[in-house]
Amino acid sequence: MKVGIIGYGAMGAALRETLEEGGAKIVAALGREASLETAKAALPDDVTVTADFAAFAATRPDVMVECAGHEGLRQHGPRALAAGFDLVIASVGALADAPTEAALREAAAKGGRLVIPAGALAGLDALSAARRAGLDEVRYVSRKAPRAWRGTAAETMVDLDGVTAPTIFFEGTAREAALAFPQNANVVAAASLAGLGFDATQVALMADPTVTGNRHLLEARGAFGELSISVLARTLPANPKTSWLAPLSLARAVLNLHERVVV
Template identity: 50%
Template sequence: MKIAVIGYGAIGRFVIEHLHADPSIEICAVFSVPRPVSCPAPLVDSIEALLSTKPELVVECAGHQALRDSGEAVIRSGTDLLVASVGALADPALEQALRRATAGGGRLLIPGGALGGIEALSAAREAGLDSVEYSGRKAPAAWRGTPAENMIALASVTSAETFLETDARTTALQFPQNANVVAALALAGLGFEKTKVRLIVDPAADGNTHSFVARGAFGEISTTIRSTTLPSNPKTSMLAPFSLIQAIKKRAGLILV
């Protein structure tokens, strides 16, 4: 299967390095701004050049703005787009634009990311879903460079503290580097406004912990995952790029579960 990748940052590099040696998957193009000095796959200078290589799947690993800039063109070309920056879909205009673009034949594919239980939540929505509540717990370093710095004195935190309680749309838009799992949860369940979110800073955390509880006519789902972070980016759970890798391998027919 031929795939192309947008972005060669922490996630894109991780995905490419793990797939490059797989003989059943060909990485036919990589587009990244700024252009990397070196890359194990062919580099191109535009989305048009990337699409000209005729990938069967494009994988976005470049952040919210990159999805805004290129997502619609990829899907309208008839090519499926697997997105890492799920949180960008909290922007209603972007979500609707990408949905309309699917008329061109391409599909928008959303991985579970660092959060488990997404498929069970989707099934619960069909059966009858009343509430979804999410909690994200990370160490102070994972919240640096985000709006959390204006909400709580990260350097002074000595025990776990909640610094934000709101809905999934607000969270995903304010914390684009941290809240992609929140957006995936909202899209699988009750939507952005009805999904409740609590963000926690915990100096004792040795990874990123994602938990959610869903209740409804189907019963109750409760799941918690503690994931180690990428060495190159403490904001990103290691399961996030592996979720993309699994989705790619499923598409290639290598995984049937």
């Protein structure tokens, strides 16, 4: 199975290891000019590393995977889908921007499949199934160590250096959370798309000095009953904002595209 990766950083490196264990191979990487040398140094010589989408697509991967952030997905996602490639995305939070979501859905309707993995969050299969019967409420709570919120809007909402106990610094809709915290809230977007949507899904974000990883809590109720799922995920050593489960979930979604038995 040949994989083309859009954006090669900490997420891409973690994804590559799992893909190779599953029998897949990265054949091409698409990035910005400024990042090409770093990607070339990290990847085998037979991998095409380029800033040109046409050259990237010419390698004809079986699937493309996006790890480029919101802007990278907005720039390259629609044309990857329009060209007929299946696209598995990491930057799910970008879909909180209505024009971006519309562009991706329109391209997917005419071309390749847009595949949205669960990321670091469990239970999205149950949430999506429960939606068929009707959902009354979906709530997501994120607890991360103060250092995981550095470099984000949280720095203007709470004194990260002074947090000594679990502290909620944001409460609002999933759309607001995903747009305000693009590096931290991709799971918020995934839960929204599986459940009640961006504007009806409620979110609380917390800085918690007591957690040893990233804690995700998903709660829902509706005609099906009630759901409550908690995940404590270890973080990527190179990026505490991202859970190790995120690249593992991406790899699962990629590899499942070619499996004959899918669980």
